[in-house]
Amino acid sequence: MLFILYFVALLLAGFLAGIVGAMSGLGGGVVVIPALTLLFGVPLEYAAGASLIATIATSSGAASAYVKDRLANIKIGMSLEVATTLGAIAGALLAAYIYTHGISSYLFVLFGVILLLMLYPTFAAYERHRRSRMHKDWSTSFFQLSGSYYDEAEGKAIRYSGYRWWLGEAVMGVAGLVSGLLGIGSGVLKVIGMDWGMKLPIKVTTSTSDFMIGVTAAAGSAVYWALGYIQPFVTAPVVIGILLGAYLGSKMLQRTGSRSVRLLFLLLLGIIGIEMLLRGLGVA
Amino acid sequence: MEINDTISYVLITGVVASLLFVVAGVALIFANNGSNGFTLGEIANGHVVVGQSMFSAAEISQGIFALQGADFVLLGLIVLIATPVVRVLMSVLVFAYERNRLYAAITLIVFVDLMVAVFIVPGLLAH
Numbered sequence: 471m472l473f474i475l476y477f478v479a480l481l482l483a484g485f486l487a488g489i490v491g492a493m494s495g496l497g498g499g500v501v502v503i504p505a506l507t508l509l510f511g512v513p514l515e516y517a518a519g520a521s522l523i524a525t526i527a528t529s530s531g532a533a534s535a536y537v538k539d540r541l542a543n544i545k546i547g548m549s550l551e552v553a554t555t556l557g558a559i560a561g562a563l564l565a566a567y568i569y570t571h572g573i574s575s576y577l578f579v580l581f582g583v584i585l586l587l588m589l590y591p592t593f594a595a596y597e598r599h600r601r602s603r604m605h606k607d608w609s610t611s612f613f614q615l616s617g618s619y620y621d622e623a624e625g626k627a628i629r630y631s632g633y634r635w636w637l638g639e640a641v642m643g644v645a646g647l648v649s650g651l652l653g654i655g656s657g658v659l660k661v662i663g664m665d666w667g668m669k670l671p672i673k674v675t676t677s678t679s680d681f682m683i684g685v686t687a688a689a690g691s692a693v694y695w696a697l698g699y700i701q702p703f704v705t706a707p708v709v710i711g712i713l714l715g716a717y718l719g720s721k722m723l724q725r726t727g728s729r730s731v732r733l734l735f736l737l738l739l740g741i742i743g744i745e746m747l748l749r750g751l752g753v754a
Numbered sequence: 755m756e757i758n759d760t761i762s763y764v765l766i767t768g769v770v771a772s773l774l775f776v777v778a779g780v781a782l783i784f785a786n787n788g789s790n791g792f793t794l795g796e797i798a799n800g801h802v803v804v805g806q807s808m809f810s811a812a813e814i815s816q817g818i819f820a821l822q823g824a825d826f827v828l829l830g831l832i833v834l835i836a837t838p839v840v841r842v843l844m845s846v847l848v849f850a851y852e853r854n855r856l857y858a859a860i861t862l863i864v865f866v867d868l869m870v871a872v873f874i875v876p877g878l879l880a881h
Contacts (some may be wrong), residue, residue, distance in 0.1 A: 473798045511789035530837050534765035537758050549860050556865035684838035691835050696876040702827040703797045711879050
């Protein structure tokens with residue numbers, strides 16, 4: 471009976487993580503790691519293993535709906551994955567050096583500061599009410615970055631174009647590097663790269679980020695699998711909860727207004743920024 | 755079939771298959787009051803007595819036929835991890851079929867990166 475309660479509690483945590491992860495484009499890890507370590511007392515490396523699996527579950531669960539409904543942009547996602555996967559490989563190879571030389575805490579501080587600095591442009595975009603438009607550049611046509619989706623919240627089709635592909639690609643390279651180096655999900659940088667860098671609509675951004683994070687996490691999972699940090703009984707309820715939550719979250723995103731989605735991301739950006747800063751300073 | 759529908763189909767198939775294996779595994783763990791010689795209490799221990807490193811690929815395939823719950827869960831997780839890899843491979847094929855050379859090349863690069871990350875990087879880190 472006790473184990474069933476434990477199982478159901480983990481399942482509910484996964485369900486919540488799936489909804490938040492799918493709507494924000496950050497994946498389920500943001501909720502899973504603190505929930506498992508703080509509430510359930512699971513050791514950090516096993517929580518991180520479960521979180522990696524949770525990220526893949528959020529990605530596939532949410533993206534199956536986003537891709538079908540043309541909300542996530544496959545071309546934008548795939549062209550940016552070139553940099554995230556290369557960055558993740560470089561990060562994984564450099565990680566041992568970073569940890570033996572004690573550089574990792576500086577990187578956590580730097581990452582936290584960068585995220586907190588991004589609060590201002592993200593908030594400015596929230597205040598502006600309208601998406602800023604730019605002139606199409608060479609990358610818009612060369613990489614076929616235009617698209618359209620039907621916005622259920624606004625009740626109309628939204629046409630959009632992506633700009634400054636090189637800037638998005640550069641941010642994605644850093645996102646991949648950070649995830650490989652520090653072993654954390656980098657959905658937050660993916661959202662920044664597409665929202666701030668390429669000026670895509672926020673719902674296209676978060677859904678395309680969901681589409682992408684599964685590939686980055688799959689690239690990182692081989693190392694975790696080899697290390698054996700995946701506990702079947704802890705991971706199983708989290709995965710079941712996340713798959714159900716991510717599906718519900720993907721339906722909720724479609725009906726949620728763009729400003730509310732940006733507000734959710736803004737909130738999570740602040741929380742993750744502070745969390746990374748504290749981890750770097752050795753407080754948490 | 756458009757690329758969006760193909761990719762969505764791959765993702766849904768992976769998710770449903772994975773979910774079925776994981777749910778079956780959990781049901782077996784509870785029904786047998788344990789799995790692979792461990793009691794339910796040991797498997798459900800949050801401080802981790804049972805780690806995935808105890809399960810080799812060969813053991814998992816045998817455990818499936820012996821109806822061992824933990825092996826079903828791990829097979830479900832392998833299917834889940836393989837899903838994004840399969841969807842990248844499918845996009846290479848669809849873009850090639852559509853004669854979109856730029857995106858066939860881009861997706862091929864991503865696929866090669868993934869293969870390096872999965873099969874070569876863990877070996878390099880071991881040394």
